[in-house]
Amino acid sequence: MSDLLANLYLGFGVALSLKNLGLCFVGCMVGTLIGVLPGVGPIATIAMLLPITFGIDPTGALIMLAGIYYGAQYGGSTTSILVNIPGEATSVVTCLDGHQMARQGRAGVALGIAAIGSFFAGCVSTIFIAAIGVPLSKVAQLFGPAEYFSLMVMGLVFATVLARGSVLKAICMILLGLLFATVGTDLVTGQERLTLGIQDLSDGIDFAPMAMGMFGFAEIIKNLENVETRDVVQQKIGRLMPNLEEYKQSAWPIIRGTVVGGILGILPGNGAVLGPFASYTLEKKLAKDPSRFGKGAIEGVAGPESANNAGAQTAFIPLLTLGIPPNAVMALMVGAMTIHGIVPGPQVMTKNPELFWGMVASMWVGNAMLVIINLPLIGMWVSLLKVPYRLMFPAIGIFCCIGIYSINNSVNDVVSTAAFSIFGYALVKFGFEPAPMLLGFVLGKLMEEKLRQAMILSRGSFMTFVERPLSAALLAVALIMLIVAVLPSIRAKRDVVFVED
Amino acid sequence: MKRFIAAIAAAGVLYSFAASAQTYPVKSIVMIVPFAAGGPTDIIARFVGDHMSRTLGQQVVIENVVGAGGTTGITRAATSPPDGYTIMMGHMGTHGAAPALYPGLKYDPTAVEAVGMAASTPILIVAKKDFPARDLKEFIAYAKANAGKINQAHAGIGAVSQITCALLNSQLGINPTAVPYSGTGPALNDLMSGQIDYMCDQIVNLVEQIKAGNIRAFGIASPARSPALPDVPTTIEGGLPEYQVQAWNAVFAPHGTPKDIVARLNDALGKALADDVTRNRLLGLGAVLPGKAEQTSEALAAFVKAEVARWNAALLKR
Numbered sequence: 001m002s003d004l005l006a007n008l009y010l011g012f013g014v015a016l017s018l019k020n021l022g023l024c025f026v027g028c029m030v031g032t033l034i035g036v037l038p039g040v041g042p043i044a045t046i047a048m049l050l051p052i053t054f055g056i057d058p059t060g061a062l063i064m065l066a067g068i069y070y071g072a073q074y075g076g077s078t079t080s081i082l083v084n085i086p087g088e089a090t091s092v093v094t095c096l097d098g099h100q101m102a103r104q105g106r107a108g109v110a111l112g113i114a115a116i117g118s119f120f121a122g123c124v125s126t127i128f129i130a131a132i133g134v135p136l137s138k139v140a141q142l143f144g145p146a147e148y149f150s151l152m153v154m155g156l157v158f159a160t161v162l163a164r165g166s167v168l169k170a171i172c173m174i175l176l177g178l179l180f181a182t183v184g185t186d187l188v189t190g191q192e193r194l195t196l197g198i199q200d201l202s203d204g205i206d207f208a209p210m211a212m213g214m215f216g217f218a219e220i221i222k223n224l225e226n227v228e229t230r231d232v233v234q235q236k237i238g239r240l241m242p243n244l245e246e247y248k249q250s251a252w253p254i255i256r257g258t259v260v261g262g263i264l265g266i267l268p269g270n271g272a273v274l275g276p277f278a279s280y281t282l283e284k285k286l287a288k289d290p291s292r293f294g295k296g297a298i299e300g301v302a303g304p305e306s307a308n309n310a311g312a313q314t315a316f317i318p319l320l321t322l323g324i325p326p327n328a329v330m331a332l333m334v335g336a337m338t339i340h341g342i343v344p345g346p347q348v349m350t351k352n353p354e355l356f357w358g359m360v361a362s363m364w365v366g367n368a369m370l371v372i373i374n375l376p377l378i379g380m381w382v383s384l385l386k387v388p389y390r391l392m393f394p395a396i397g398i399f400c401c402i403g404i405y406s407i408n409n410s411v412n413d414v415v416s417t418a419a420f421s422i423f424g425y426a427l428v429k430f431g432f433e434p435a436p437m438l439l440g441f442v443l444g445k446l447m448e449e450k451l452r453q454a455m456i457l458s459r460g461s462f463m464t465f466v467e468r469p470l471s472a473a474l475l476a477v478a479l480i481m482l483i484v485a486v487l488p489s490i491r492a493k494r495d496v497v498f499v500e501d
Numbered sequence: 502m503k504r505f506i507a508a509i510a511a512a513g514v515l516y517s518f519a520a521s522a523q524t525y526p527v528k529s530i531v532m533i534v535p536f537a538a539g540g541p542t543d544i545i546a547r548f549v550g551d552h553m554s555r556t557l558g559q560q561v562v563i564e565n566v567v568g569a570g571g572t573t574g575i576t577r578a579a580t581s582p583p584d585g586y587t588i589m590m591g592h593m594g595t596h597g598a599a600p601a602l603y604p605g606l607k608y609d610p611t612a613v614e615a616v617g618m619a620a621s622t623p624i625l626i627v628a629k630k631d632f633p634a635r636d637l638k639e640f641i642a643y644a645k646a647n648a649g650k651i652n653q654a655h656a657g658i659g660a661v662s663q664i665t666c667a668l669l670n671s672q673l674g675i676n677p678t679a680v681p682y683s684g685t686g687p688a689l690n691d692l693m694s695g696q697i698d699y700m701c702d703q704i705v706n707l708v709e710q711i712k713a714g715n716i717r718a719f720g721i722a723s724p725a726r727s728p729a730l731p732d733v734p735t736t737i738e739g740g741l742p743e744y745q746v747q748a749w750n751a752v753f754a755p756h757g758t759p760k761d762i763v764a765r766l767n768d769a770l771g772k773a774l775a776d777d778v779t780r781n782r783l784l785g786l787g788a789v790l791p792g793k794a795e796q797t798s799e800a801l802a803a804f805v806k807a808e809v810a811r812w813n814a815a816l817l818k819r
Contacts, residue, residue, distance in 0.1 A: 047538035047565060051547060141694040185569060187681045190602065190658030199576070203568040322693075323709050325686045328537070334686075335539020338705065339547065341785045345709020409564065449683055456680050457652060457696060 004131060011130075011357030015365050020060050024362050027064035028369045031071015032377075035078065038085045038216065038396075039208055039403015042072040046332050050339065058340035059355045063362040065336050066316070069329050070122065070363065073312045074370045077114040077305055078381055081107060083396055085216030087403075089207055089442045090308045092435060093276040095215055097293060097300030104296050108240035108382045113250050113298055114305040115374045116242075121258040121310035122367030128262055129317055130360050134349070136266055136314075137321040143267055145453035146464050150474035151267070152447040155274045157481045158281040159436040167486060170436045173427075177440020178447070180205055187449055188456075200412040209413045210441065212400050213420025214427070214434040220393045221425045240378055246298050253283050253303035261307025265314035265326075272311030272327065273442055276304035285484075313363055320356055322346055525585055525762050529560040532752070533589045535574025538565045541705050541786065545620050545750045546590040548782045552773035557765070570659020571595040572603055579608035583757035588616065588766065592750045597808035598664045601816040610809055614754040614763050615801035617770045618791040620783050621747035623723040624665045625707050625733065627716045628699040629692055637720045637739030641673060644699070648675040651698040654688040657681055661748045662688065665722075666701040668815045672743055692716055703748045704729060704787035722746045729787040747789065749808075751801050767798050 014020060030049075034040045046065050053061035076091040081098035094114065101110040128136075143151070159174045160167055183194045184204030195201035242250065260282060261275030283303045284293045293300050316333075318324045323345035325331040337344045342352055349356045387395075404413045424434055458464035466472045534546045543565060550561035566574030575595045581587035594602075596610035626637070634640040644651060653670070655663035662685060670677065680697060682688035685706045691697045693715045704721070708729050711718045720736040721727055722744050736744045752770055754763055773779050774790055783790060794800060 043538075050538060051551065051563070054551060140690065144691060144694060144696045185658070187657065187683065190570075199569075199573065202573065318690075322690075324690050324693075331537065331684065331686060332539040335544055338539070338786065339544055339782075341782070343705065343709050343786075346713040346715065347709060408566070449681075453680050453682070453691075456678055459678070 007353070007357045008130060008361060010353060011359075011361030012365075014059060014354050014358030015063065015361035020063050020358065020362060021365065023056065023060045023064040024067050024366050025369055027067020028071040028074075028366050028373060031068040031073075032075040032370065032373055034068070035072035035075020035087065036381075037403055038079050038083075038087050038212060038400045040406055041088060041208070042069045042329050043332060044407055045072075046329065046336070050332075050336060053336065054339070058337065058342055058352075059358045061340060062333065062336060062355065062359055063366075065333060066359060066363065067366045067369075069333075070309065070312045070366060071370055073309050074115065074118050074374055077118075077301075077308075078111060081110045081114065081301070082381060082385060083216060084219045085396070085400065086211050086438075087208070089211070089273045089438070090276050090311070092211060092215070092438050093280045093304040094301060094308075096280070096435060097295070097297050099219075100294065100296035101298065101301065102385070106239075106296065107385060108378050109242045109246060109298065110301050111378045111381060112241045112375070113246065113302045115371055115378070117250065117254040117257065117302045117306035118309035119367050119371045120254050121261065121306035121308075122313055122370075123364060124258050125262045125265070125310045125313040126360060126364045126367070128314060129320070129363070130357075133317045133360075134321050137317050139266055140318050140322065140324070140326075142470060144468070145450045145457060146468050146471045147474065148267075149447060149450040149454055150465055150471040150478070151274070152443045152450065154474050154478040154481070155277060155443050156440065156447075157478045158274075158277045159439040160482070160486070165431060165433065169432050173432055173434070173437040174440035177437040177442075178444040180210070180437075180441050181444025182448065188452060198412075200410065200416075204445065205416070205441075206407070206413060207438075207442065208407055209404055209417040210420050211438055212404060213417040214424030214438070216396065216400055217417065217421030218424030218428055218434070220396065221421065222428055223389065224393065240382065242298070249298050250302035253279070253299040254306045256282055256286075257303035257306030258310045261310035262314045264307075265311030266317050267326065272308075272315050275307035275311040277439055279303040279307035281481075316359070316363075319344060320348060320359070323348065525765060526557050526559040528586065529562050530557065530585065531562050531564050531587050533574050533578040533587065534563055534565050535567065535571035535578075535589070535591070535595055536565065537567050538563075541622055541703050541748065542571075542590055542592050542750050544786065545783065545788065548779055549590075549619050549752075549770060549773045552776050552779045553766075553769040556769040556772045570599065570602065570657070572599055572606060572608075572659075575599075576607045578753075579613050579755050581755050583614075583755040583759075585754060585758055585762035585766065588752055588754045589613075590619065590750055591753045592661075593748050593808065594659050594661060594664060596751070596753065596805050597749075598659070598812040598816060600809055601813045602659050602664075609756075611802070611806050612756050614756060614758045615798045615805060616752040616754055616763055617767045617796050617798055618749065618751045618801050618804070619770065619774070620786075620788040620790055621749040622703040622705055622786060622788050623721050623727055624661070624701050624746050624748060625704055625711075625721050625730075626669065626699065626701050626719045626736070626744075627692070627707055627711065628719060629695045629697065630715060630717055631695065632698060632717060634719070637734070637736065637741060640699075640719045641741065644673060644675055644677065648677050651677050652680050652696070653677045654680050654682055654692055654697040654700040656685045656688050656702070657683055660685075662700055662702040664812065664816065665746050665748070668746055668812075669701055669744055671815050672741070689716075708787055720744075723789065727787055728784075749804075751805075763798055767796070771796050 034045045076087045077094050079085045080091040080094040081102050084095050084099040086092040086095050098110045160170050185202055186193055192202050257279040260279045264275040265272040283299045284290050315326050318326045319330045325334050334344050401414050404417050532550050534543045536542045554561045566577055571594050578589035634643050710716045718733045720739040721733050722736045
C-alpha cells in the first residue's frame, strides 16, 4: 500500500509538471474535437501527430497521445446524442437513447450525464490500473481463442436485447451483420471473399462508413421526409444539467457500467467494444420498465458511456504491464513508445517507472480536465441544435464526408457511405433496426478469427468450447440470456394466438 | 491583366521545371507506407523521412495506406505519377514475397525504380517458455518429430511472421499447423499463454518478451548476434546456417521516375543513414543498417530481383 502511494506520488510529480499538464490539456482538447467531428478518429489523429512528438520526451508524448484517445471517447458521445452519428463502435449504443433524449429536448441532460459518467468511470479505472493492473493483466492470458469466441457469442446475445421491436427482426439483422463481416480477405488462405473484385473491399467493409451511413445519413433522410417532424430536435432545449432525480437514476448504471466496461477493456483483441453493449443490456434487463429503453431512458446513456470510458482506460493495462496492445489505437501507442526508444514490454514499469506512473496519474488529471472542458461546452453544443435544419443537414453531410474521406484518404469510402445510407433508410422503413446489425458486424470479424483459431488448435473438434471451463461458463451464460430474451416474445405470441382463437 | 498573364506564364515555367533535379523538390513529398502507423516499417520510414526532409528542404509526409499485406498501398504508390513526389517504403513482403503470394498483383516489384535500402530487422525463432528443447538443434529435432502436433502462429497471410516461418518450415521440411492471427500482438499473447508452440518475427516485436522470460528465442537469422540480445545465438551457430532472413525495408519510386530525381532521393537517404541521431534511433529498434556498397540504387535493384526469385522458390513450392 505504501508502495502504491509512493508510486502515485512519483506519478503525480511527473504528471503535474507544467509541461506535462500542458501536453495533457492539448491531448484532451484535440481528443474532444476529433471525437465530436464525425469520422475523424483517434487512429488517424495519433498517426498524424506522431512526428510532432519526436521533439518531446517520451512521457510527455505518451501523456498527450493517451489524452487524445480517451478525450475522443468523451467527445464521441456528443455527435451520437445530438445528431445520431456514432463515430466509433463504442458510441453506437449511446445513439439509441441519447438521441431520443435530444429529441425530447433533454440533450443537455444526456450530454451532462455522459460527461459525469465518463469522469467517474475514468477516475475509478485509473485507480484500478494503479492498484491491481499487474495481477489483472494475467486475466488476458486466460483468454485463448476458444474463450474469446464464447465471449463473442455472449456478446451477440446482447444484440437481441438491443432491439426495440421484434426479436426475430433483430436476429435477422445480427446475421446480416455477421454476413457483412465475412467480406474481405480470408484469414487462413488469403483468398478474397465476396469482394466482387473490388480492390477496396479486399480488407473488408470499414466500420465508419457503415455506421455513419446507417445511423447518421439514414436519420437525415428520414427527417427530411416531412416538414413537421424535421425540426424535432431544436424545438426545446430544456435544462443543461441533470436534476437530482436523474442523478439517482443514473448512479447505479454508472457504477455497473464502469465495472463491466473496465473488465472487458482488459481483454486482448478489443474486448472494449463489448463494454457499452453489455452495459446497455444489463441496464435494460435490470430496469423495472424495460420498455422505456430506446425512448430516451437516461440509464441507457449513463451506463454505456461509463463502460465506454472505463474500457478505454483499462485497455492500457495489457499495453503497460505486458507490452501487448489490445486494439489498433494501443498498437499505435506501442509505435509511439518504440519511436521514443522504449520498447513496450513487461519491464516498462520497472525500467521506466516515471513513464508508467506518470501516465497513470495523467489519466486522472486528464479526466478532470475533460470534465472541465466538456461541461461548459454542453451549452454550446446544445445551442447548435437551434440552427435551422435546412442549414444543419448539409453541414452534417459535409462534415461526415470529410471525416470519412480522411480515414483512408479514399473516395470509395464516401461512396460506400452513400450506399449504406440508402440501405439504412430502407431498413428503417421496413422496421429493421441498424444497432443489432452493427454489433453483429463488429463482433463478426473477431468471432470468425477466434472460431477458426480455436478450431485449428483443437484440430477440428467443437468440444474445445465446452471442455475449457471458462469458455463453457460463458456459453452457458449466453444460453440463459437467450432463453430469457426469447421466452417473453414466444409467450406473447401465444397470447395473441389464444386471443384470436 | 498583364501581371496575371505573367503569373500564369511563370507558373507554367515553374511547372515544367518541377520534374528536373535542379529545382526538385518544390513541394512536399508523400512517402506511402503500406502498413499501419506504429509498426516496424512505419517507424523506420518516419525516422528516415524525418532526416530526408531536412536534406531535401521539403517535408517528407508519411501516408499510411494499409491493406492486403501492404500491396494496396504499394499499388497506389506504384501507379502514381513518376515525378518524385510520391515515393514508397517497400519491404520484404511487398517487394519480395508478394508476387508469390498474390497472383493478381498489379505492380512489378522489379520494375519500380529502386531508390535505396533503408534498414533491416533480423528475424528470430521464438517458442513458448516451456517448449521441450534447450537449443536450436533440439528445437529442430522436436519440431520434426512432432510436426503433426505443434502449432505455429503468424500475423496473417503476407505478414513478415508468416513468410519467414514458411521459409523456415520449408527448409526443415515440416508442415506444422499454422494458426493465423490478425497482427503480432494477439499472436504473441497466445504464444505467451502457451497455446502456440513457436513463431518467427522481427526482433523489435519480441525483444522485451524474451528479456522478461515470457518466451524463449532459439536463434537469430542473421550473420552476427544482435547487440539487443547478445545471449541469443545466430542460426549459423545453432546449426541451421541456411536460415538467413531479415525483414528489409527500402525506398522505391514509381516506374519512370527520372534518374536524377532517384539520385537525389538516394543521396538524401544516404545522408539520413549517415546521421548519428537517425542511426541510433534505428539501431535502437534492433535494426541492421546497410553498408555503403548496399546503399546504392543498383544494389537494391539487384537485391529485389534475388529476393523475388528466392520467395517464389520458397513459397510456391508447396
